[in-house]
Amino acid sequence: MSSTVQSPSRVSFGLYEADLQSGELWKAGHRIKIQSQPFKVLSILLERPGEVVSREELQQRLWGKDTIVDFDHSLGTAINKIREALSDSADNPRFVETLARRGYRFIAPVTYPVQAVAQASAAPVTVPTEPQTTTARAESIPKSRASFSPSTIRFVLSGVGLMAVLAAAGVGFYLGQSQGRGEPDRITQLTHHGRISPGAPAMESFPSAATDGVRIFTGQIENGRTILSQVFVNTGETMPLPVPSEIAAPSLGDLSPDGSKLLLRSHLSPESEQPLWVVPTGGGSALRVANINAHDATWMSDGSGILYAAGSQLSVTHLQDGASVPFATLPFGRAFWLRWSPDGKVLRFTILDPIAHTQSLWEMDAKSRKAKPLLVNWSKPATECCGTWTSDGKYYIFQSSHDGNTDLWQYNGSSAPTKITNGPLDFQAPVAARNGHRIFFLGLDSRSELQRFDATRREFLPERAFLANASRVTYSRDAQWVAWTDPQGRLWRARVDGTEKIQLTPESMQVFLAQWSPDGQQLALMARQPGKAWQLYAIQADGGSPTALLQENRNAGDPSWSADGKTLVFGRVTDLMGMESTTRNLQLLNLETHKTEAIPNSEGYFSPRWSPDGRYIAAISLDQRRLVLYDVAAKTWKALATTSVADPVWSADSRTIYLHAFMANTQPIYRVSIPDGKLEEVASLTSFRTGDIADYFFSGITPDSVPLVRARTATGNLYMLDLDGK
Incomplete structure (x- = not known):
């Protein structure tokens, strides 16, 4: 009993x-x-x-x-x-x-x-005694799917996630199945503020943590930005750890073997390779690692140098002389979450495939330096990521997504991995304690809300019920219909009053954005199938199967219609959504002949938006610091605005463009006049009724040019589990 x-x-x-x-x-x-x-x-x-x-x-x-x-x-x-x-x-x-x-x-x-x-x-709370x-x-215990997938480059870069409000206390709960014990593992919640930064692996922003035994170092969301924080293991108390202002939105790479220094890089800027910094855990001046830009790094197991990843190359640098030497070349993709085994003999890491958008675990012997996959065909497509070794090397703990939920798995190198959590939260980013078999990790319970800006009250208010869960919103040009993506990446359509609501795309397809054709009969999509590149699709507004518009094996995105509905302009993606070596420019796709042609002098631009009247095409520089304007008739370019730019949207009359200046302190939404480029702030992070908004991203505008945003109040919390059941 x-x-x-x-x-x-x-x-x-x-x-x-x-x-x-x-x-x-x-x-x-x-x-x-x-x-x-x-x-x-x-x-x-x-x-x-x-x-x-x-x-x-x-x-x-x-x-x-x-x-x-x-x-x-x-x-x-x-x-x-x-x-x-x-x-x-x-x-x-x-x-x-x-x-x-x-x-x-x-x-x-x-x-x-x-x-x-x-x-x-x-x-005291007790657990059942019958196995x-x-x-x-x-x-x-049912699996809960994360209710907010990565939807914008700006959102991911700021490291902001979603709401996970779990009430305070130190009482653990029980999830997962311990191998061979017939009883569940005890999971204890450490933090309760719901602001641990979750990152977004699909855009190369991984949540990460490290521990010195007393504290857990991790990212935390404050005032719309990621800051570095330290969480005390015994109490769950969280305190900020100051870092130089040059390290905006710090991303944690690793903690030195002696526990005294952290490896950091910035993840606010869209550039995938960023400078590396060494920051003392006790405070003090930061050291810039000279002449190195990398997308991830870790300490060598003996603390003698830093192993860093740039492109598909792994290299080692020593702080004493600043010299770098090649270490290994990867067969494809880019390496993240570099972690040495406790004896320093094996390196394991996650590889992101920029075309298939899969995450897979690999390992490399320190002597041979030959990379090989760790779990071949264990899941299709591969979703494994972010592994860590226990202090004695007995177990390797990693995360993997199955059936819409992310859980932690335990692998001993011989038998098949064993699941050690079983929802209902999404559990990610494990870090092992410095002794024993205790692990710490992030638990996500993703919730957020679409809000509409009220110009009279100068604040954002909740949107009507049927759109409350929308991520990106677009209206037909006759203002009779609305389409939106939900947090799972599905595309929906309804009349503007919420009637005649239908799901347009299958569960397997992830839609990034959609745009109505001028006649309102169909939508052009940027979407992808599991294990495939971002591609362009068209789908009828009353339902049906999506039709692929390109026949190529590389990323394409941001389709936008010409005024006559006969042509689409599209671009490529930034490094953070899939780093490719081929040229990235803007192209026109003729929907009758299916032929493409490049727009002159459009190299280095992406995210095109064709004005409703057909006169202009707006675009963003790949570093997301300039908004540019192309005159279709004259075939000339001009710089329209110099600011951080994400998610540009044309007004219905083609006289203004709305954009999100995501790198600015208050992350304002600007209205840009056409063609003079005058900037006018419409709303910002300060335009919310309550002070508990962690961050937001720009979701679109209504037919009468009212901004819509998806606001997040929190992200996730840290949890703890002892694999020995203690």
């Missing part, structure tokens, strides 16, 4: 908090109406989170043996009321799971406010 947990008086889960004594339910500080009987059922489920509570037990505790009621109807009604209060779903539950003919289970992570834990110290019950619980 399982031992019953005597819960403290207050229980927190996600945005919710239940006061079990007063019978009150709160969401983000606001009281939610819930009737007495449903709350009693919820209280019973919360007493034993993760365990099955049988229907018979619920009947006896709520109504007693001798009470005559329509039990099935009453219990079903109570469960429905609970789900209504928690905005939950029986088909895809986040909180209450139904087990047919058995009972119900509360499946979300449960924590307790500190004062409640102190009050309940005499009644069968434990195994069933671990295997059936």
